[in-house]
Amino acid sequence: MNRTLLIIAMFCSASTFAQSPVINNAEIDGSGAQYQGNLGVNQAAGDLQQQANARAIAVGHGASATTQIRQRLRTVVDPRIDARSSIQGDSFSHGNGVLGVNQSAGASNQQANAVRISIGTQPQSIDDSVLRQQNVTLIINSDPTDSEPGYRQIATSDQAFTGSRGVIQLNQSAGVGNRTANTLSVRVTD
Template identity: 80%
Template sequence: MKRTLLILAMFCSAPTFAQPPVIDTATIDNSGSQYQGNFSVNQAAGDQQQQANARAIAIDTDASATTQIRQRLRTQVDPRIDAQSAIKGNAFSNGNGVLGVNQSSGASNQQANALRISISATPQSIDDSVLKQQNVALLNSSDSTDPTPGHRQVATSDQAFTGSRGVIQLNQSAGVGNRTANTLSVRVAD
């Protein structure tokens, strides 16, 4: 009798040890309006996400601002994921400055926003060394690109970002193994 109760207790408590399901829905609703200056947001729902917002500003006689972002994922993920990413309402509206938003849902997504501003007394030509500064390396060993089951949805409200001024960098993805990046480099000779 005691063994039967012990076995029943083990099977009844098994769900207690199970991990909760991963939530694959990312939502930003009416957030970040009237931002000022440098504003960065990273939002991820799901599993094994990588996101970065990098800013570099250099002011000098011979200034040169640089950024370098390296992201690496080596994962095995079940591609049958239902994922949703949404920016709703008047999110990030009527702002002023530099805005970087990374929003992803699903699994193994990589996102990066990079901004470089250089103010220098001497003009500089655009050569290979300057172009190398546009470095955003998103490295991913992904599986085949065959269609997989699962529902993916990305939505942005018509009112989001309205009336904002400056630099807006947005990466928004839903699914598995997405890689997105925005880079902007500005050089001003004084």
């Protein structure tokens, strides 16, 4: 009798040893409406996501605002991941200012938003070093070459972001190994 109970207990607890599946759905619904000023949002679902919102403002004689973002990712990922990213409702509508939104679902995605503003009397050069990213993603798939990648979907409501003013930066991705970036550099001299 005790052996039977032990065997039943083992089968009942087997599910506790199994890893739960990763949920690869990122959703924003009705958030950030009527924002004012500087707002940065990073949302990720899945594994090994890198996201950044960087802002730099400099005022003065030799003003020089700089940003530098370095993201490095070395991973082995199965490309058959199902992933979905969505921004619904009136999210981020009727706002004013600088908005940076990074939303990703899946695995090994990199996203960055960078803004730099300089107000000064000396001219300065603008170069490509505002945003520098490195991405090394290894996708290993031992399945036949005709295997299908996972299901990917991006959705944005037609009411999201409406009526907003200022700088709006949006990176939205679903899947594996995506790399997206927005960069804005403004220089004002007297």
